[in-house]
Amino acid sequence: MLTTEAHTVPYVLADRTASRLLDVYRPARHQTSAPCVLLWHGVGPDERDVLATLAQETASYGRTVFVPDWRSDAADGGRSHLIASLRYVRDNASVHGADPEHIVLAGWSAGAGSAIAIALRPDLTEGWRPAAVVGIAGDYDRPARSTASVPLHDLAETSASPVPVRLVHGSADSAVSIHRSRALHTELQARHWPVQLAELDTDHAGVIATEYDPALGRCRATTDPRALDAGADVARVIATAAKARAPRNRPSR
Structure with missing residues (x-):
């Protein structure tokens, strides 16, 4: 695998009144139009650093990985931060050697529900669709921070065309039950979305x-070692999702 490098840039919120920080992880041997991953952390405010190991491991597969800070304690629950970070990546991916037409949206914990929700609500992103989505240890039966709607409810109502979904969950997770990912996996399968679920011993x-x-x-x-092995498995899931292109369909909801 490739070695990686990282640097930090600001991204500006939609109202231009404030900004947050975003880390960019790239293969040290720069590529042009590398597959692109936007990776959202969980509910802890401004915790992009907790994803550093996972992001670096994912970037070592030749992907460009963006990891922004966002604040769940903001008045809107963090929605403006999440949407602004997505806008930054869509507008600036090419500046960082990544492909703006091939963005995989991934998230952990509260970030997982936020990522899945975006794929289900193209009406909130001007019809934009991710190339794929990766949900890591998420709860999909509560309102997502990115949309304020419940992903499982949105799935039942959406007319958006399917995009590939990869779900990962630890079998020993006592914070968010693995049954949350199993339930979403079942519902996605029932609606003929391409979906895979990896259950890891962590x-x-x-x-x-x-x-x-x-x-x-x-x-x-x-x-x-067990956590590092699990993180390496998740990085492979993300990197694989970022390799396969999805059809560029842009239906309305």
Whole structure:
């Protein structure tokens, strides 16, 4: 696999009154039009750093990975941050050597529901569709931070054409039950969406190659082999999703 490099840039919110930070991970041997991944962290405000190991591992497959900060404690629950980060990647992917027409949307925990919700609600993104979506340890039966609607409810109502979905969940996850991903997997299959579910022997933190630190109240880097192996598996899932192109359909909801 390729070695990687990272740098940080700001992205501006839609109202131009503030900005947040976004890390860009690229293969050290630069490519043009590399497959592109936008990876959203969970509910902890401004926790892009917890995804650093996963993002670096994914970028080592020759992908360009964008990891933005966003704040779930914002007045809108973080929606404006998530949508602004998506807009930044759509507008600036090529500046970073990535393909703006081939963006995979991925997320962990609250970020997973937010990513899946975007694929189901093209009416909120000017008809834009991701090339694929990866949901990591998500709960899809509660309102997504990106849309304020429930992904499972949106799936039952949407007329949007299917995009590939990859779901990953730890079998030892005590924070978000694996049954949440199993339920979405079943519903997507029933509606003929191309979907795969990987169940890994790890917990909510380990699935992104981290461990939870109760003293910090957040996840941190780990040397635990089981978590690192799980993170490597998730990186392969994301990298594989970013390799296959989906049809460029843009139906309305």
